[in-house]
Amino acid sequence: MTALTLRRKLAILSDAxxxxxxxxxxxxxxxxxxxxxxxxxxxxxGICHSYAPDGRCISLLKILLTNFCVYDxxxxxxxxxxxxxxxxxxxxxxVRLTLDFYKRNYIEGLFLSSGIIRSPDYTMEELVQxxxxxxxxxxxxxxxxxxxxxxxxxxxxxxxxxxxDRLSTNIEMPTDIxxxxxxxxKKPSEIRTAMARVRGKLxxxxxxxxxxxxPPKFAPxxxxxxxxxxADAADDGAILNRAAGLYSGYRLRRVYYSAFSPIPDASSRxxxxxxxxxxxxRLYQADWLIRFxxxxxxxxxxxxxxxxxxxxxxxxxxxxxxxxxxxxxxVNRADREMLLRVPGLGTRSIDRILSTRRHHRLRxxxxxxxxxxxxxxxxxxxxxxxxxxxLTDDHRLRARLTPEPEQLSLF
Amino acid sequence: xHVVRLQSPNDFAExxxxxxxxxxxxxSPDEVEWRMQDDASGLLDSVExxxxxxxxxxxxxxPRQFLDLAExxxxxxxxxxxxxxxxxxxxxxxxxxLLANAASGDTxxxxxxxxxxxxxxxxxxxxxxxxxxxxxxxxxxxxxxxxPEHYTxxxxxxxxxxxxxxxxxxxVTPYRSAYWDGESLAFGPGGQRSDVPxxxxxxxxxxxxxxxxxxxxxxxxxxxxxxxxxxxxxxxPEAELIAPLIRGARQMEAEMIERTATQPPSRHLxxxxxxxxxAEDSAEIASLAEARVAVQDCRRCPLHQNATQAVFGEGPxxxxxxxxxxxxxxxxxxxxxxxxxxxxKVLDAAVAKVGIDRSRVYxxxxxxxxxxxxxxxxxxxxxxxxxxxxxxxxxxxxxIGFVKPKVIVALGATAAYSLLGKAATISKLRGSPIxxxxxxxxxxxxxxxxxxxxxxxxxxxxxxAKFEADLTLVRDAIAGMYARR
Numbered sequence: 084m085t086a087l088t089l090r091r092k093l094a095i096l097s098d099a100x101x102x103x104x105x106x107x108x109x110x111x112x113x114x115x116x117x118x119x120x121x122x123x124x125x126x127x128x129g130i131c132h133s134y135a136p137d138g139r140c141i142s143l144l145k146i147l148l149t150n151f152c153v154y155d156x157x158x159x160x161x162x163x164x165x166x167x168x169x170x171x172x173x174x175x176x177x178v179r180l181t182l183d184f185y186k187r188n189y190i191e192g193l194f195l196s197s198g199i200i201r202s203p204d205y206t207m208e209e210l211v212q213x214x215x216x217x218x219x220x221x222x223x224x225x226x227x228x229x230x231x232x233x234x235x236x237x238x239x240x241x242x243x244x245x246x247x248d249r250l251s252t253n254i255e256m257p258t259d260i261x262x263x264x265x266x267x268x269k270k271p272s273e274i275r276t277a278m279a280r281v282r283g284k285l286x287x288x289x290x291x292x293x294x295x296x297x298p299p300k301f302a303p304x305x306x307x308x309x310x311x312x313x314a315d316a317a318d319d320g321a322i323l324n325r326a327a328g329l330y331s332g333y334r335l336r337r338v339y340y341s342a343f344s345p346i347p348d349a350s351s352r353x354x355x356x357x358x359x360x361x362x363x364x365r366l367y368q369a370d371w372l373i374r375f376x377x378x379x380x381x382x383x384x385x386x387x388x389x390x391x392x393x394x395x396x397x398x399x400x401x402x403x404x405x406x407x408x409x410x411x412x413x414v415n416r417a418d419r420e421m422l423l424r425v426p427g428l429g430t431r432s433i434d435r436i437l438s439t440r441r442h443h444r445l446r447x448x449x450x451x452x453x454x455x456x457x458x459x460x461x462x463x464x465x466x467x468x469x470x471x472x473x474l475t476d477d478h479r480l481r482a483r484l485t486p487e488p489e490q491l492s493l494f
Numbered sequence: 495x496h497v498v499r500l501q502s503p504n505d506f507a508e509x510x511x512x513x514x515x516x517x518x519x520x521x522s523p524d525e526v527e528w529r530m531q532d533d534a535s536g537l538l539d540s541v542e543x544x545x546x547x548x549x550x551x552x553x554x555x556x557p558r559q560f561l562d563l564a565e566x567x568x569x570x571x572x573x574x575x576x577x578x579x580x581x582x583x584x585x586x587x588x589x590x591x592l593l594a595n596a597a598s599g600d601t602x603x604x605x606x607x608x609x610x611x612x613x614x615x616x617x618x619x620x621x622x623x624x625x626x627x628x629x630x631x632x633x634x635x636x637x638x639x640x641x642p643e644h645y646t647x648x649x650x651x652x653x654x655x656x657x658x659x660x661x662x663x664x665x666v667t668p669y670r671s672a673y674w675d676g677e678s679l680a681f682g683p684g685g686q687r688s689d690v691p692x693x694x695x696x697x698x699x700x701x702x703x704x705x706x707x708x709x710x711x712x713x714x715x716x717x718x719x720x721x722x723x724x725x726x727x728x729x730x731p732e733a734e735l736i737a738p739l740i741r742g743a744r745q746m747e748a749e750m751i752e753r754t755a756t757q758p759p760s761r762h763l764x765x766x767x768x769x770x771x772x773a774e775d776s777a778e779i780a781s782l783a784e785a786r787v788a789v790q791d792c793r794r795c796p797l798h799q800n801a802t803q804a805v806f807g808e809g810p811x812x813x814x815x816x817x818x819x820x821x822x823x824x825x826x827x828x829x830x831x832x833x834x835x836x837x838x839k840v841l842d843a844a845v846a847k848v849g850i851d852r853s854r855v856y857x858x859x860x861x862x863x864x865x866x867x868x869x870x871x872x873x874x875x876x877x878x879x880x881x882x883x884x885x886x887x888x889x890x891x892x893x894i895g896f897v898k899p900k901v902i903v904a905l906g907a908t909a910a911y912s913l914l915g916k917a918a919t920i921s922k923l924r925g926s927p928i929x930x931x932x933x934x935x936x937x938x939x940x941x942x943x944x945x946x947x948x949x950x951x952x953x954x955x956x957x958x959a960k961f962e963a964d965l966t967l968v969r970d971a972i973a974g975m976y977a978r979r
Contacts, residue, residue, distance in 0.1 A: 090702050097706040115656040120676075124657040130620045131721065133732055135708040136739050138717030145707060153765055163765050164758035183696045184703075186636065186661060187624045222660070259799045272790050275802040279828040324868075328800045331868035332827070344711040345751045355751045358711050379869070 087170050093180065095170040099150040099161050100196060102346070103253075104309055104339040106131075108142045108191040108226040111248040111304035121222025122185060123192070125248065129226065130191050143194040143228060144184050148172055148209055152198030156255070156266035158314045158353060160346040161198045167348055171200075174212045181217060185225055192226030192248070193217070199232060207235035207243070214246035226304075233273040237280055241301075244284050249304035249336075252277045254329065257322040261315035265352075278333040281306045285334060305336040312366060313359045314343035318390035323369055323380045330374065340366040365392040372399060375430055376423045395485050400426040403463055404484075410475050413465040415444050426484075427459035459484060497527045500576065503669065504645035506565040513580050518553040523584050528576035554587050563593075563608050569645045570607035578603055615646045619653055621726045622665060625694040636663040639690040639729060647672055648681060655679045666690055697731045704732040710743035711750065782811055782896040785889065789862055794885040797863035797878070802827045807858025807893050814972055816856045816899035817841070818890065820908040820941055824873050827864035833857050837943035841905070844942070844958075848965045850972070856897050860912035861886045883912050894934075901927075901971055902934055903964075906941030924964055927971060935971055939964035 087095075108129030115124035131140035149171035150161040160167055172180075181193045195213055199206050210229050217223035229247040231240060244250055252274055256262040259271040281302070288301035308329060312322060326338045342358035349355055369392060372378040376399070386401030387393045393401040403410065403426045412421050414436055422433045432454045439445060439453070447469040451457035462474045462484075474480065498512045516526055564579050582600045586592050593601055624636035636658075640647075647665065651672035654665065658674065665672045666685040673680045718736075727733035779785050789804040798804065805822035808831055817833075825835035833841055838857075845852050861882055866873035878886075890912060894902070904910040910918045913936060914928075923938035930936050940961055948954040 090699055093699055094702050094706045097703050101707045101709050116659040117656045118659065120660040122658050122660050124653075126653075130616070132620050133704065133730065134718040134722040135704065136715055136718055136736055136743065137709050137712040138714030138721075139709075139712070140721065141704070141707065144703065155762065155766075163762040166756050166759055180699070184700060186634075186658070187626070187694065187696060187700070188622050188638070189700050259793075270790070272798070272801075272803045276830065279802045279830075283828060325800075327868040328866075328873075331866075331871055331873045332802065332824075334871065342712075344709055345747070347750045347753050348756060349750075349753075357747070360712060360714075377870075 089176060089180075092170040092172055092176070093146070095168050096147045096150055096172060097145065099147045099167070099198075100145045100194075102160065102341065102344060103145060103194070103196060104341040105228070105251065105307055105337070106140055106142045106145060106194065107249075107304075107307070107337065108228075109304070110336060111226060112300070114224050116222065116224045119222045119224065121224055122182070123222075123224030125192075125224070125226050132188065132190055142191045143226065144181055144190045144192070145194040146172070146177065146180075146196075148174075148177060148195060148197035148206075148213070149200055150198050151200050153201075154199055154266065154268045156269065157350045158255075158265050158311055158343065158346075160348070164350075165348045174209060174216060177213045178216050178221070181213075181225075182221060182223065185223070190225075192228070194228040196230035197232070203232040203234040204236050204239060207232040207239045211239055211243050211246065214243065218246050228304075231277050231281065233269070233277045235277075240277070240280055241284060244281065244288075244301040245299065247302055249307060250281050250302045251307045251309070252281070253309045254278075254325065254338075255309070255311060256315060257310055257312070257317035257325045258315070261317055265315060275332075278306065278308070278329070278335075282333045306333065307335055307337040307339060309339040309341055311343050312340050312363055314353060319362070319366060319369070319387065319392045320380065320384045320390040322366060323373065323383060326370055327373055327380050338370060340370070361394050362392070365394060365398060369398045377420055378402070378424075396481070397426070399424070400459060400484060404481050407475055410463045411465045411471050412463060414450055415440055415465075415467060425460060425463050427454055427456065427463075429454075495527055496521060496525055497529055498576070499529050499531050499533075501531050503530060503571075504569045504648065506568050509568055509576060509579065513583055514553050516580065517583065517587075523577065523581040526577070526580060528580070554583070555590065556583060556586055557590070557593060559593055560586060563604055566611050566649070567604050567607040569611045569614075569649060571644045572603075572607065574603075575607060611644050611646055611649075614642050614644045615650045617723075617726060618642055618646055618650045621722075621730060622654070623729065623731060624663060625691045626696070627691055633662060636661055637690045638663070638665045639685075639687045640665055640667050641729065642667055643725070645669060651679055651681070664690075694731075701732055701735055705735050705739055708739055710739075710746035713740065713743045715740060779892060782893070785892045785896065789889055792862065792889070794888065795863075795882045797861070797865050797882055800866070801863035803830050804862040805830055805832050805859065805864070806862060806889070807856055807897075808832055809856030809858075809897075810854060811897065813854055813856035813897055813899055814975070815850065815854065815901045815903065815968065816858065816894065816897055817903045817905060818909040818913065819857070819859045819905045821859050821861035821878050822864045823875055823943075824864065824866070826859075827866075827873075832859055836946055837941065840942035840945055844962050844965055848962055848969050850965065850969050856893075856899060858890065858893055860890060860909045862889055878908060880911075883908060887912055900934065900975055901968060902930075902936050903968055904936060904938045906944065909941070910938045924960075925967070927967070937964060937968050937971070 109127065111125045113125065113127055116122050129142050131142045133141040135141060150167065151169050151171060152161045152163055155162045155164050177195065184190045195210055197206050197210055214227050214229055217227065227247045228249040228251065229243050231243065231250050231252040233252060254274055255266060255269065262269055262271050284301045285305060288298050290297055310322060310325065329335050329338055340363050342360050342363035343354065344358040345355045369383045372383055373380065382402060383398050384390060386398050386405055392398055403424065412425050419433060419437065422428060422436065435453045436445060439449065444467040447457065447466045450460060450464065450466055454460055462471050462480055500508055502508055567579065568575055578600050582604060618640060622638045622640050624638045627635040627637055647667050647670050651665065654663065655674050660676065662676055663674050666689050669684040671682045671685055673682065779788050786806045789806050792798055792804055805826050819833065822832060823835045823837065826832055842852060845855065861878040865876045865878050867876055902913065904913050907918065907920055910920065910923060920938055920940060927935040927937050945954060945957055945961060948957060
């Protein structure tokens with residue numbers, strides 16, 4: 084067998100990595116290479132250096148160290164029974180590619196994942212070596228996201244967090260049953276234990292106000308995870324319940340939802356149809372409501388039907404339409420918690436409403452200027468010169484606020 | 495009409511110097527025309543300008559916020575910016591609240607310009623593409639050609655200096671160039687695209703990456719264009735791939751869907767043969783150590799689905815005393831060990847106080863998985879129900895069977911329920927031991943977390959004393975057993 088060129092390996096191992104949704108490079112510490120002779124910086128908010136035609140940003144060099152894998156997870160293009168082309172990078176090759184790309188300002192850093200080869204410890208050790216080499220040998224100060232291999236030794240995990248900005252362990256499936264069916268070799272408790280260990284390390288790294296010495300850094304951009312949506316029968320309620328449990332248990336920064344997308348050489352046990360992108364979008368909106376708007380999962384699910392979110396309207400509007408007794412909300416008097424429940428008002432608009440109303444009573448025009456658009460807001464608020472009257476309870480309200488149905492594509 | 499000719503399109507200090515002079519002589523914005531050095535002369539230039547002297551005293555009032563915004567807005571390419579900034583400065587002398595009215599006229603332009611400049615600078619950070627320059631010196635040098643929409647190079651170059659400290663680089667734009675030699679940042683005249691190499695050795699790798707990371711099943715062209723506007727494409731090497739990728743997407747997706755699974759590779763079959771079948775039959779559990787492993791696969795009740803892991807008991811294999819709590823809490827769930835949280839600390843302290851040797855105690859819980867309700871960033875403990883306690887009895891029985899304690903202490907009602915098989919009130923059961931069928935002595939007392947939840951200090955002290963009294967009985971019972979031996 085002839086050896087693969089680096090470019091061929093890159094093609095195989097980035098193709099294999101494209102199903103991982105996360106590409107974020109934000110939320111880490113501020114850091115740069117000034118005075119170090121190295122390269123790299125992170126300034127808090129990440130930079131998207133390019134965009135693929137799928138509309139997703141390219142911020143990091145997202146690759147697998149290898150797509151050989153001993154596991155046979157049915158949803159995964161890299162499962163051992165699949166016939167995709169296989170390749171394996173050496174540690175040095177990944178380091179070289181990262182530096183070469185970074186120096187040309189193509190990327191913000193590296194997102195490194197891997198198929199599992201030999202053992203979890205062996206695989207994790209290789210990932211850690213890439214990060215260690217970038218940081219120690221090349222003074223690389225750019226962003227590094229490492230995937231945690233569940234069941235790898237806690238010492239490796241500790242070292243990963245020392246070099247990486249972010250760590251992630253994919254939960255993969257919304258339910259343990261789903262995982263058992265589609266990824267028989269993966270154990271849910273091992274995945275969650277890995278997350279718990281990362282959380283423990285993150286807690287330890289939290290500076291204690293009383294103590295003078297700063298604890299050693301650990302993954303300053305925290306941890307995240309990914310869940311595949313639409314590969315099994317789990318409904319949105321199960322998905323959001325899982326997410327809420329993960330946020331509260333492991334202090335995740337983000338849960339990424341990845342609409343299951345058909346993969347080459349797929350098992351016939353999978354739904355081979357275009358990925359449910361709208362469902363994915365609604366889940367992200369719902370996730371946002373849980374994290375920043377004080378909604379709990381049963382409320383969000385109550386806005387939809389049979390455990391599924393409404394695909395035609397956003398989850399906040401869906402909830403409001405089914406909770407009309409709580410509206411209209413007086414923008415000049417209501418507290419923040421209630422304003423957060425008004426469709427069309429975001430956290431920043433609400434901050435501006437709260438600061439403006441200290442000076443004068445808000446009129447509908449003021450709200451329109453602040454919110455940017457008033458159509459969705461109008462039926463749910465009262466202002467100095469506005470009362471929605473019967474509009475709030477109008478049975479045609481939903482139809483008015485729902486976008487015109489689109490002719491489906493005939494392809 | 496007074497004409498001001500500026501040397502630089504975006505030098506705030508230069509503009510400010512002129513503006514101060516104009517303000518000092520009280521020249522209204524209507525009487526001033528702002529031009530760049532090389533702008534064509536106008537008819538009005540012939541009008542004699544008023545005499546303006548250098549001023550070295552404060553000439554007016556301006557809020558700090560104006561300076562910050564104006565410094566950014568002057569980088570905008572709108573030719574009206576100098577005049578509008580001067581008019582704002584002029585109007586601010588009469589209306590100090592002018593900037594608060596964000597929606598109106600000049601203030602609106604100011605805000606709009608600032609955000610356009612900010613965006614342009616951000617896009618420069620993202621879309622500059624360095625190309626390496628090969629020469630014989632062995633030094634790595636890089637150059638980029640970039641066409642900003644506004645005059646944003648000077649303000650953005652320090653970002654590149656911080657980021658590419660160990661690199662020698664230049665960014666050439668049509669109006670100015672920035673150079674970093676590894677130590678300091680310098681600016682020179684603008685240039686042309688041809689000043690920068692056309693090709694770069696790594697570019698082909700980058701294009702390989704760009705086309706491989708794209709998922710044809712998720713095509714979303716409008717999204718891409720809104721974030722990566724087409725005007726930048728001509729200087730992005732990967733942009734030439736976009737059209738063919740879009741054209742081929744639907745076919746690639748169809749092929750992915752059609753290409754169903756083929757025969758797995760022989761490597762897979764070898765691997766499968768190596769994987770041993772997991773032993774799940776609980777009848778085969780022959781030791782405490784085996785039980786500890788097997789409990790991780792427990793699916794006897796639904797609690798395993800949300801808990802991190804099963805938390806098995808801990809302590810000497812043949813402890814004389816076994817403490818049985820309710821279920822692991824948040825910290826126990828994360829750590830995988832029983833009684834490591836706040837309640838565990840209360841228990842440890844009380845045990846030490848009454849004189850029980852903690853190292854000879856086995857601690858465990860009636861239910862091995864944490865039951866909780868997620869609320870924001872916290873997990874709120876929920877009491878396990880009867881079915882869950884019943885299901886988990888299997889593991890507690892195994893533990894008791896292997897450890898064979900002489901004394902068992904049930905901490906709280908859930909533990910008592912599990913061990914007695916019926917609901918019971920702690921106040922009725924505490925104070926004297928119950929002899930179980932196999933002769934083991936069962937003591938019942940409160941769960942230590944109960945003590946943590948009492949707000950009233952007096953009540954708390956009283957309950958603490960009762961708890962310790964219960965433990966004292968336990969201590970005496972163990973001592974009595976020794977005496978009899």
